[in-house]
Each structure stands twice: as structure tokens, then as C-alpha cells.
Amino acid sequence: MSASIRLVIDCPDQVGLVAAVSEFLAAQSVNILEASHHTDQHLNRFFMRHEIEADSVALDINELREAFAKVAAKYDMEWSLRHSSEKRKVALLASHESHCLNDVLHRWHSGELYCDIPCIIANHEAMREYASWYKVPFHYIDFSDKPTAFAKIDELLSHYDIDLTVLARFMQIIPEAMCQKHAGKIINIHHSFLPSFAGAKPYQQAYDRGVKLIGATCHYVTSDLDEGPIIEQEVMRISHSDSAQDMVRKGKRCEVNALANGIRYHLEDRVIICQHKTVVFD
Amino acid sequence: MSASIRLVIDCPDQVGLVAAVSEFLAAQSVNILEASHHTDQHLNRFFMRHEIEADSVALDINELREAFAKVAAKYDMEWSLRHSSEKRKVALLASHESHCLNDVLHRWHSGELYCDIPCIIANHEAMREYASWYKVPFHYIDFSDKPTAFAKIDELLSHYDIDLTVLARFMQIIPEAMCQKHAGKIINIHHSFLPSFAGAKPYQQAYDRGVKLIGATCHYVTSDLDEGPIIEQEVMRISHSDSAQDMVRKGKRCEVNALANGIRYHLEDRVIICQHKTVVFD
Amino acid sequence: MSASIRLVIDCPDQVGLVAAVSEFLAAQSVNILEASHHTDQHLNRFFMRHEIEADSVALDINELREAFAKVAAKYDMEWSLRHSSEKRKVALLASHESHCLNDVLHRWHSGELYCDIPCIIANHEAMREYASWYKVPFHYIDFSDKPTAFAKIDELLSHYDIDLTVLARFMQIIPEAMCQKHAGKIINIHHSFLPSFAGAKPYQQAYDRGVKLIGATCHYVTSDLDEGPIIEQEVMRISHSDSAQDMVRKGKRCEVNALANGIRYHLEDRVIICQHKTVVFD
Amino acid sequence: MSASIRLVIDCPDQVGLVAAVSEFLAAQSVNILEASHHTDQHLNRFFMRHEIEADSVALDINELREAFAKVAAKYDMEWSLRHSSEKRKVALLASHESHCLNDVLHRWHSGELYCDIPCIIANHEAMREYASWYKVPFHYIDFSDKPTAFAKIDELLSHYDIDLTVLARFMQIIPEAMCQKHAGKIINIHHSFLPSFAGAKPYQQAYDRGVKLIGATCHYVTSDLDEGPIIEQEVMRISHSDSAQDMVRKGKRCEVNALANGIRYHLEDRVIICQHKTVVFD
Missing domain, CATH: 3.30.70.260 (ACT domain)
Structure with missing residues (x-):
């Protein structure tokens, strides 16, 4: 193009x-x-x-x-x-689940996501191998003391001059001050069809409620947990025969696709935040 | 067959x-x-x-x-x-929206839904023409006094020896006693992807939240409003450019399809209620 | 609006x-x-x-x-x-299947499709009851002699000053001269995901091939059978356990939705035909 | 589990x-x-x-x-x-497109696909880095002489005692003798919704025809090109505004998901080939 x-x-x-x-x-x-x-x-x-x-x-x-x-x-x-040739700097924050991280890295590496990824930050060592494969600096952060951990993350975002922070199943609640400082510049993937099943363990909540479709939601992070402006959502059909494990597998597919679209829309300047909603020119 | x-x-x-x-x-x-x-x-x-x-x-x-x-x-x-030749008796309860009623009646008339429909009950006269087209007795119920209205409905269900009551966008909350008396025998269509947007005006709620998919949920009615066992759910993609009116139009499609599947599964003995969830052998 | x-x-x-x-x-x-x-x-x-x-x-x-x-x-x-207040005149042509006809008539009657429907033309008497319910003049055409039948249809289209002709599962091949005369003004619904399974008995063809999704295609009619510009397509998942009868039932849903969208896009001036393709501003 | x-x-x-x-x-x-x-x-x-x-x-x-x-x-x-603990040996054959290869490798590495992957064979060197990341032996095959190339591939399949060969966008037509020798043991991903757009350049074919949905098909390979028993199909909506490049991007998503399901169903003994169709107990 x-x-x-x-x-x-x-x-x-x-x-x-x-x-x-x-x-x-x-x-x-x-x-x-x-x-x-x-x-x-x-x-x-x-x-x-x-x-x-x-x-x-x-x-x-x-x-x-x-x-x-x-x-x-x-x-x-x-x-x-x-x-369009201007490359934004994207930081990836992860925990111990690799599917979103791997998917974003592959799309970046193959040119589908046009940006720089100057660092991967995680609270588990398991993600280091992905970082090293893709030759991206990796920073392990010890979360035994959360305020210190977030201070270090914020320092890294400054150090690398990050334009967009992607929570690729990071699983930690971002402190209010950080949400405000980076308003409109942190994207999260939540593993449910919001506003259903906000908060912890959404697949378990979905299993318990007996829904017939599960989903994932890509949204900007605000200080209201799981309430930020939604960029993209995906769903998949499930049935009574799907175990919690099956739901996790099917849900991953929703997660990677919603996240990839959300990041791409942001990087291509296709999203405008309007109060607590988005306009997405896809 | x-x-x-x-x-x-x-x-x-x-x-x-x-x-x-x-x-x-x-x-x-x-x-x-x-x-x-x-x-x-x-x-x-x-x-x-x-x-x-x-x-x-x-x-x-x-x-x-x-x-x-x-x-x-x-x-x-x-x-x-x-x-399979045993025809169950299904009562349709409606209000002033005709899309679900028309869809169920057409599927019944064309043989897709195998049952008898001995009566249509509504709190608006507008549905009378559908009843007369399909030659189904129509009962208008005045809802100025709700307890009296529901007593009449219950009397009609007894009179016609009804096996299944379908709330085809009936828009009235069924009293607890009636829910219990007909447990597992009242099917509702709610015009949102439950548990999101339970209660009134779900399309408005969805518009206000800025979700990217809307849906409909077919479920058994229990005394917990919009909390009964889910039989079927449908969703459709929307965008910022969809007005409330567009959402209603797209949502209708979800409603008629989720309701038609829900009724068919019930009539073909494909649903087993298990506590507050369902097993659906589709 | x-x-x-x-x-x-x-x-x-x-x-x-x-x-x-x-x-x-x-x-x-x-x-x-x-x-x-x-x-x-x-x-x-x-x-x-x-x-x-x-x-x-x-x-x-x-x-x-x-x-x-x-x-x-x-x-x-x-x-x-x-x-937008200008009502176009739409003729519905049908055969012996009622689902598309009923769906279009209901959407028209409820205001979703904004047009006049001055006549329904069919080669089976079975559709007469739908016409009479909706108070639309009905014309039965005897197809024992096809050229005579199509001459009558063309006369009716002239008589009613028709702007758009909808083949609601009409199941007859429109003669080349008529295609040309009404170029861009005849919409068909084909019960397959074109270009797969063009021609007769698409559900049987789909069953025989063992596809895992079936569909429907709404397109403008040209003299190349099932090759006209596509306006809308819909698909649904099937499995080995779906009989031909199940496929027909699931397919109907694709047909009515693709057709309703196709007609609406046309009536709202959202479709531009560009050679053998369409631009659809939905 | x-x-x-x-x-x-x-x-x-x-x-x-x-x-x-x-x-x-x-x-x-x-x-x-x-x-x-x-x-x-x-x-x-x-x-x-x-x-x-x-x-x-x-x-x-x-x-x-x-x-x-x-x-x-x-x-x-x-x-x-x-x-279920028995690990089958799966060979991956690729060309110059990495999305299917990367997706299969990640699902294998994260435990979603339970098998051994003893070798990756490709006619382009570009895939070597994926092989080395996942520590899988890589074999580059020179395709300047096709019969020799396929003889080498067959030798490798024997050498590694391969149970299942996956064509992860391999883009070469498998010789008839090899199809017959490994009947029911070669899975391909074709980047169209078969039987539409069999053969070369399916996205270009789809673009030229102006379809409104594109897809991918996972099937067993037989000597009839793109005619083997279908295991899984996926589709995605497109519009006139999607360029060929957009279609490739959207199509990749269909490809990886159809292929991943197809492989998983095979490895979990969920597929039975019945003449030229499949029964899939998903």
C-alpha cells in the first residue's frame, strides 16, 4: 500500500x-x-x-x-x-498467558501491525522467551509490592517514550493516576463480552450463568475498571458440552482477534474517543 | 420427516x-x-x-x-x-410489537414449529389482525389493573389447557406465583445479550454503553427477572453509525431467530433445565 | 427518522x-x-x-x-x-415457498421497508392468502407456456408502473430480453453462497459436497444465471447431523435476511452497480 | 483434563x-x-x-x-x-507465508494441539526462523525439480514416521501417488470458501466476483485438487471498501482458525471420513 x-x-x-x-x-x-x-x-x-x-x-x-x-x-x-510511515512506540504488558502476546508479536513481525515494539514488560518470567525470539527487550517486574511495580512500569514507559501501552492479558488493575496520565493510550483486552462478566474470572462467570455465547472486549483503560470506551468485541457460540477449558480455548480466539483489531484501528488513527464511547472508522 | x-x-x-x-x-x-x-x-x-x-x-x-x-x-x-405427532398447546402473549408474533405464527403455519396455537393474548388491540389472519382466537386484556389482568391470563391458560406460554415481546413482568405455577413452561425473549442490559430499554442501554455487538436472549421465565435458564442467544455487529432505530431493526433479527430456536428446541424435547442453566441437544 | x-x-x-x-x-x-x-x-x-x-x-x-x-x-x-418520502413501487414474484414473501410483506407492513407493493405475482395459487391478508392485488400466472407467462408478467410490471421487481423465491429463469429491459431493477434471492452451488437444488448440492456452512445470496438479475452483481450474502453453520430438511430450515433464515437487506439497501439508494459488482453504502 | x-x-x-x-x-x-x-x-x-x-x-x-x-x-x-496421551507425529509443510505455521506452532507449544512436531519442511528459507524458535528441525526443499522435491518430502515423512502432514499454506499441488499413499493423513488449508474459488489466487477471484463474505476451508487432500472431504470452514464479512490486501488480512483469520480446528479434530479422533465427506464430532 x-x-x-x-x-x-x-x-x-x-x-x-x-x-x-x-x-x-x-x-x-x-x-x-x-x-x-x-x-x-x-x-x-x-x-x-x-x-x-x-x-x-x-x-x-x-x-x-x-x-x-x-x-x-x-x-x-x-x-x-x-x-502513515510514522511508527508509534508500543509497549506490551503481559502476565503468564502467551496467546495475545504471541499474536500481537506475529502480526507486528509480519507487517500487519505497523509500529515499533521497544519493550515487553511482564510479571512472569515465562514471557521472556517470546521477547527474545522477537528480539524485543524484556523487563520482568516483581509484583510483590504493587506501587513499586507500577512506578517501575511508568518509568519504563517514559524511558522508551511509549505512545501506546497494550495490556495483553496483563491481569493487574492499573492505578488511577496512571490511567489518567495515559488517558486514551492504554488498550486492554477483557475476556468477556462487556458489560457482562466484568471483573475476575469471566469464563467461570459465563459458565456459571449458562450463556450460549462467550466473547472478548478490547477497550481503552480508564479508572473505572472494565468501563472504558469499547473499541471492538468478538463472540463465539458455546454449548452445555463446553467445559471451562473449552471456553478458555474458544475465548482465546475472540481475545486475539478483538485485540488485534483494536490495536490496528488505534495505530491507523481510526478510533476517536467520544466521552465513554468510540467512533471507529473501520 | x-x-x-x-x-x-x-x-x-x-x-x-x-x-x-x-x-x-x-x-x-x-x-x-x-x-x-x-x-x-x-x-x-x-x-x-x-x-x-x-x-x-x-x-x-x-x-x-x-x-x-x-x-x-x-x-x-x-x-x-x-x-413426535403429539401437538403441544402454545399460547402467545404479545404487546404492541408484531415482529416476534408474526415470525412465530409464520413458522407455525408453514410447519416449522409443530404445535397448536389455541390463543393469542395481548394488552394491545394492534395484534388482533395477526390473530385473525391466522384464524387464532384473540384475547385483549386490559392492563389498567395488573392483578386482575394476570388472573384473566391464568384463567385463559387453564381454559385452553396450555402446555407452553411464549412471551413474544410481552413487556410485562410475570407475577411470582404465576412463574412458579408454570415453572419451565414460560419462554421469554429478552432483547439484549443477557446478562448485559437486563431490565427496561436494553437497546438504549446498549447505545449508551457503546457496545459493538447487540443481541437477544431466549430463556425460561423465573421469578428472578431476566435471570431464568438461557436456551438460546443471538448477536449482531453494530457500529457508532447505528442509530437507536438501526439497533432496533438489527435486534429484531436476533430476537426472532433466538425465539424461534428456543421454542423449537422446547417443542422437540431438546431442552433439559438443570438448576438455573439448560442442556440443549440441538 | x-x-x-x-x-x-x-x-x-x-x-x-x-x-x-x-x-x-x-x-x-x-x-x-x-x-x-x-x-x-x-x-x-x-x-x-x-x-x-x-x-x-x-x-x-x-x-x-x-x-x-x-x-x-x-x-x-x-x-x-x-x-426519502418518495415511495418506489415494488412487485413481488413468488412460487410456492412463502418464507421470503411473508418476511418482505411483514417488514413492509411494519414500516421497515419503505415502498408501495402494488402487486404480487405467482405461479402457484398458494400465495394468494398472503396477498389477501396484506390487501395486495394478486395475479396468478399459468406457466404451462413460459413465453406467454413472461409476456403477462411484463405487462403487469408496466401496468403497475413497477420500479423494482423482487424474485422472492420465484424459481423461474427470467428471459434475457426482460433482464435487459429491467437491468438493475430485478433483485433475486438465491439459496446458496454464490458462486458455490449456482443453478438448481443448491441445498442438495451443498449436502452432497459436505460443506460446513450454507448461505444465501441477494443479487441483481442479469442474463447470466446467478452471475449478477451481489448485494448481500449470509451464511450459517451446519454439521454432518443436519439433514437436507434442517439445511432448508437454516437456509431460510439466510434467505430472508439477505433479501431484506438487499431490498432495503436498494430502496434507500445505498447500492451502486459498478460493472458486475456493487458498492453498498450500508 | x-x-x-x-x-x-x-x-x-x-x-x-x-x-x-x-x-x-x-x-x-x-x-x-x-x-x-x-x-x-x-x-x-x-x-x-x-x-x-x-x-x-x-x-x-x-x-x-x-x-x-x-x-x-x-x-x-x-x-x-x-x-489420549498418545502423541501423533505431525509434519508441517510451508512456503513463504508464516501466519498458519506460527499459529499451529503456538497452539502446539501452549498445549492446545497435543502432538509431536518432528519437522518443518518448506520450499522457502523464510520459515527457518520459526522452526529454530520452536526448536523443530527444518528442511528446506528446492522445488526447481518437482518430482525430486516430492520424493525428498516423502522420504522425510518416512524418516520421521509421520502420522499427519499439514499443508500450512504450502501452495504446491501434491502428486497423485502421494495423495493415495497418505489418504486421510494430509490436511490442507485452502484460502477460500470451497467449492467457491478453488485453484489459484482465491482472494483475487473473490475480489473480482464481488462477494460479500470470504472464507477458508480445511480439508483432507485427495488427488482431486480442492475436492477432498471438508473438515471445517470459516467466513468473514467484507465490503466494496476492502482492498485485496484487506481481504488477505481478514482471510488469514479464517485460515488459522479453520486449520487449527481441523488439526485438533483430527488429533482428538473427532473426524471420520465417509466417502468424500466427513462426520465431525466436535
Whole structure:
């Protein structure tokens, strides 16, 4: 795929917005590859994403930003302009389950997830072998003292200048201060179809309730546990004959797919957080 | 499909059960069309369903019951033996939404749901036209006084000798006494993926939470609202661009399909209630 | 939902298209409810659909058409501008299976499908009762002589000034001349996942091949049997234990849902035919 | 999960079969964990699978085989009795795409797929790193001369005493003689929903046809290309906006899941090949 520039806009809705943006883009003679709009009529808010062929843009990206800033100011826009070749730095946090970690690493390695992964942090040594296979620095964190552990994690995120933290079945509750500091920059995969079965042991909860479908939810982390804005969900059919073990196996499939989509949408600037919900231009 | 006899068994698990039943069936020289087993290892309970070609059974069904009663007594079985030609009497309760009612009636009329439908009961007159099209007696119940309304409904269920009551988007909470009297004989369709969004206005709840899939749940009614044993669930993908109206439209599809499967499983003796869960031999 | 005006455009791709349309719309001060674009880079062709709040448009629709015609001419656009309140006239053609017919009629009656249904045409008398329930004129056509039968059908389509013909399991091959005359205006539901199992008895073909999923395909009719542009497809899981009868039952669900979506997309001007494929702005 | 013994039977249908097997099992006082039956009424053939708790079996497995052989002979059964701890030897054949290979290796390494993987064979060097990570011997085969290449592969399969060969996107047509020699012992993943888009470049074929769902098919390899008995199929929704590249990404998900299920069903003795179809007791 050829390189592109992504223009993402979130602003109060009003007449003329689309025309103003389109005129701006036409004046630059750019070639639009994808364009998506959404108006939230309850919130009277407008969301827009353009993907522009990079080669069709005469200005460099900073000049383009400067030029667009005037349009943006007029309409009170929150906005970003990013070149698709810009690699964001993603930290993976894991515990003792490897399926999400392995899946993210493989998709990254094969080019499906476009980013850098400068570190893997885990509270179990078992994940070290994955890190070493993929030649990613590995940091084991001792969780016997949680505040210290999280302080170390935060230090690592700063050290590596991390843009996005992915909880790949990390299984630890992120402290409120860290949630706020990294708002919109921590993605979790929860192994249930939220809001069903929030909290601990969701497969056991699902087994006990006797549901006929299980699922997984990829969401941004906020200080309300399992209440953050949902990016993606997946489900699979189960029956009375599925043991807890079968449910775990089937659920893993939901987890890896929901997480992979969630990360990809984030990295491709396809997600806009709007209060406690998301707009996803997939 | 040729006529069949269904033998359904629920009993404490022990060695020799399957052999005892199989020997009994072999001694009758019957032709087994379907056989399903399940052992719940937590509850140490065994569930079994056979579907036997009716023409291969030499005894009449009462003789067969008598003969089987000896096996059943030995193993402390709860059991039923039913001829597939036996039509159960199903009452449909509705309110002002027609999609579930229309769907059940069409499947019944086209032979997919094998039963009698001796009456439709509703708290809105709007459903009368469906009843008259399908030539089913219609009873409008005034709900200005709920206890009186439910007393009338219960009277009608007795009058028509109803075996199964289907709440086809009835939207009224069944009184506890009625739940207990008809335990395992009232099926509801709830328009959410339970346990998410129990109670009122589930589509609005789903919209507010920002989930990426919506669903419907077919379950037996118990005195715990929306907590009864689940028979079937369906989901559909939605996105930020789906309005509440779109969600209702997509949700209807989940509702009619989950309800139709739930009723069919019940009528074909495919469901065994086990505490607050179900075994469904689909 | 409030009334809207839909502007649908299909033209050669070039820079400035979106800006020209957006400027035009902004100059009219209209409120855009939905906007979708697509560029087919192989064909170098651009597709666009806007849904505009009708109340926000000062001009009447003919004045709006006149005004837009100048933009359209400049960019060599094929385009349409249609008010959402305009009801298209849909003819339903059926045979002896009622599930698609009943489903379309119910969705129409409950307001999900916005159109007029001025006639039902069938080669079996069995569908007459559905027509009379829904108070739609019914025409039985004797198919002992096919050319005469199709001549009568074509006459009826003219007589009722039909905009869209829906083959609701009609099971007759439409003559080439009729396909061409009504190109893009006849929708069929084929009971397989095309291109698998084109032609007769698709469920039997699926059973014989031993596939693990069955499906249905809603497509425009062309003179190449089962080769027309696909609008929508649905699938369901099956297993070795599903008889041909079970497959028919499960398949019906795919058929009614694919057909309902296909018709709705067409009526809401969400489909653009592009050679032998479709762009569907769902 | 505790160890189990799997008894799989395929024989002409007749009365008394189930009783004979059940009596045999009851006489051994075994604890049945799972039991599944299927009768193919067209072929008049009966299929049965029991999973028995190993600890409940007094005899060793050879004694059990000897004892059962008498029952089997009486009913002309093809049968197998296998202990769940028995590890089959699986060879993975790959080319230059890593997603299936990585997925199978991770599921094997994490215990989801219970087998030995004594070798990986590929016609590209790129897969060597996966082999070395998982410490599996890697054999590069030069395909400039195909007959020589396949002779080497067959030699390796003999050398490693392989029970099952998995074509993890191997992309080479297996010679007829090799198909026949290893009948029922080679599993392929084809990247389309068969019988649609057999042969080369199925995603391109799907793109060209404009289908709305793409899929993958896991099947046994026979000398009829892409015509072997299907074990599992998966599909995913696509739209006009999905490029060929998007389809490849979505399709990979279908491929890995269909392949993983297919291998697992085979290794757990859940598949019985019946002419050109399968019975899968999932």
C-alpha cells in the first residue's frame, strides 16, 4: 500500500464543515483514498477522517499542518495529521498467558501491525522467551509490592517514550493516576463480552450463568475498571458440552482477534474517543 | 420427516446407565435416529436424549412407557417419552410489537414449529389482525389493573389447557406465583445479550454503553427477572453509525431467530433445565 | 427518522470532486446526516452518497436538481437526487415457498421497508392468502407456456408502473430480453453462497459436497444465471447431523435476511452497480 | 483434563449396535465422558465416538482392544481405540507465508494441539526462523525439480514416521501417488470458501466476483485438487471498501482458525471420513 496522510477531526457540528475541509484538500490537489464522517446528533458533534495519498501532497507534513491549522481554528477542531510511515512506540504488558502476546508479536513481525515494539514488560518470567525470539527487550517486574511495580512500569514507559501501552492479558488493575496520565493510550483486552462478566474470572462467570455465547472486549483503560470506551468485541457460540477449558480455548480466539483489531484501528488513527464511547472508522 | 419417539432422561450419573438404556432399546429392536448424552461433572448428573423411529417400535407408546418405567426406577431417572405427532398447546402473549408474533405464527403455519396455537393474548388491540389472519382466537386484556389482568391470563391458560406460554415481546413482568405455577413452561425473549442490559430499554442501554455487538436472549421465565435458564442467544455487529432505530431493526433479527430456536428446541424435547442453566441437544 | 434527501454520484475519479460537491452542499446550507465515499482504483471511478436533512434544504427538490446539474455536468457524473418520502413501487414474484414473501410483506407492513407493493405475482395459487391478508392485488400466472407467462408478467410490471421487481423465491429463469429491459431493477434471492452451488437444488448440492456452512445470496438479475452483481450474502453453520430438511430450515433464515437487506439497501439508494459488482453504502 | 481413551466406530447400520457397544463398556465399568452418534441414512452407515475416562478402565489398552475386537467383528466395524496421551507425529509443510505455521506452532507449544512436531519442511528459507524458535528441525526443499522435491518430502515423512502432514499454506499441488499413499493423513488449508474459488489466487477471484463474505476451508487432500472431504470452514464479512490486501488480512483469520480446528479434530479422533465427506464430532 502506498504511503498516506491521515487527517482526523473531532469538532462541534455545523454547516459548512465538510465543505471547508474539502475545499482545503482540493486546493492542495490531493488524492483522497478514504473519507469517513459521523455526526453524533445527541452530542451535536462531528467526526471525520480522511486518508490522503502522500505522493499527491505537494507540501511537507509540517507545512500541511500549518496550512490546516487556520481551517481548524475557525471550526474549533481537535485534529491530527499524521503520515502513515510514522511508527508509534508500543509497549506490551503481559502476565503468564502467551496467546495475545504471541499474536500481537506475529502480526507486528509480519507487517500487519505497523509500529515499533521497544519493550515487553511482564510479571512472569515465562514471557521472556517470546521477547527474545522477537528480539524485543524484556523487563520482568516483581509484583510483590504493587506501587513499586507500577512506578517501575511508568518509568519504563517514559524511558522508551511509549505512545501506546497494550495490556495483553496483563491481569493487574492499573492505578488511577496512571490511567489518567495515559488517558486514551492504554488498550486492554477483557475476556468477556462487556458489560457482562466484568471483573475476575469471566469464563467461570459465563459458565456459571449458562450463556450460549462467550466473547472478548478490547477497550481503552480508564479508572473505572472494565468501563472504558469499547473499541471492538468478538463472540463465539458455546454449548452445555463446553467445559471451562473449552471456553478458555474458544475465548482465546475472540481475545486475539478483538485485540488485534483494536490495536490496528488505534495505530491507523481510526478510533476517536467520544466521552465513554468510540467512533471507529473501520 | 418420519414420525419419531423421543426419550429424554435426567438422572444421577453412574456406570451402566447408557448400557441399561441401550439394552432396553435394543431389546425392542428400535431404530435410533439421534442420540445425545451429556454429563455434568460438577453436579454428577447425566442427561440423555434419544430420537427413535416410531415405525420401528412394536409396542404402543403407553406400553413402551410402562416397560421403560422399570429401567427408570432402577436409576432414579426423571424422564419423558413423547411421540413426535403429539401437538403441544402454545399460547402467545404479545404487546404492541408484531415482529416476534408474526415470525412465530409464520413458522407455525408453514410447519416449522409443530404445535397448536389455541390463543393469542395481548394488552394491545394492534395484534388482533395477526390473530385473525391466522384464524387464532384473540384475547385483549386490559392492563389498567395488573392483578386482575394476570388472573384473566391464568384463567385463559387453564381454559385452553396450555402446555407452553411464549412471551413474544410481552413487556410485562410475570407475577411470582404465576412463574412458579408454570415453572419451565414460560419462554421469554429478552432483547439484549443477557446478562448485559437486563431490565427496561436494553437497546438504549446498549447505545449508551457503546457496545459493538447487540443481541437477544431466549430463556425460561423465573421469578428472578431476566435471570431464568438461557436456551438460546443471538448477536449482531453494530457500529457508532447505528442509530437507536438501526439497533432496533438489527435486534429484531436476533430476537426472532433466538425465539424461534428456543421454542423449537422446547417443542422437540431438546431442552433439559438443570438448576438455573439448560442442556440443549440441538 | 426525519425526512432526508439522498444524493448519489458515480463518476470518473479526479481531484476536486469532493470539494465541488461539498461546496455545493455548503452553499445550500444543508445539514449532512450521512456521507460515504468510495474510489475504485482499478476502474479509476468514484462513488459518493450523501444523506441530507430535508428540512435544512431551502430549495424544492426540482430546483435542487437543476442547481446540481451544473456541478454534475462538469464532472461527467451519473447521479440521482431523491427525497426519502418518495415511495418506489415494488412487485413481488413468488412460487410456492412463502418464507421470503411473508418476511418482505411483514417488514413492509411494519414500516421497515419503505415502498408501495402494488402487486404480487405467482405461479402457484398458494400465495394468494398472503396477498389477501396484506390487501395486495394478486395475479396468478399459468406457466404451462413460459413465453406467454413472461409476456403477462411484463405487462403487469408496466401496468403497475413497477420500479423494482423482487424474485422472492420465484424459481423461474427470467428471459434475457426482460433482464435487459429491467437491468438493475430485478433483485433475486438465491439459496446458496454464490458462486458455490449456482443453478438448481443448491441445498442438495451443498449436502452432497459436505460443506460446513450454507448461505444465501441477494443479487441483481442479469442474463447470466446467478452471475449478477451481489448485494448481500449470509451464511450459517451446519454439521454432518443436519439433514437436507434442517439445511432448508437454516437456509431460510439466510434467505430472508439477505433479501431484506438487499431490498432495503436498494430502496434507500445505498447500492451502486459498478460493472458486475456493487458498492453498498450500508 | 484427565486422560481418556477414545473409541471410534464406523460400520453398517443395524439394530443393537449401540446396545452392544454400551454393554461392552458397562461390563468394563468405565466412565463415559462424551458419546456421539450419527447415522447416515442415505448410506445406511453408523458412526460413533466415545471418550472414556482412562482411570476408570481396569484393562490396559491392548487388553481392551483385544476384548473389543470380538464386538467389532460381529458388526463388521472399522474402529480405533486410542489413549489420549498418545502423541501423533505431525509434519508441517510451508512456503513463504508464516501466519498458519506460527499459529499451529503456538497452539502446539501452549498445549492446545497435543502432538509431536518432528519437522518443518518448506520450499522457502523464510520459515527457518520459526522452526529454530520452536526448536523443530527444518528442511528446506528446492522445488526447481518437482518430482525430486516430492520424493525428498516423502522420504522425510518416512524418516520421521509421520502420522499427519499439514499443508500450512504450502501452495504446491501434491502428486497423485502421494495423495493415495497418505489418504486421510494430509490436511490442507485452502484460502477460500470451497467449492467457491478453488485453484489459484482465491482472494483475487473473490475480489473480482464481488462477494460479500470470504472464507477458508480445511480439508483432507485427495488427488482431486480442492475436492477432498471438508473438515471445517470459516467466513468473514467484507465490503466494496476492502482492498485485496484487506481481504488477505481478514482471510488469514479464517485460515488459522479453520486449520487449527481441523488439526485438533483430527488429533482428538473427532473426524471420520465417509466417502468424500466427513462426520465431525466436535
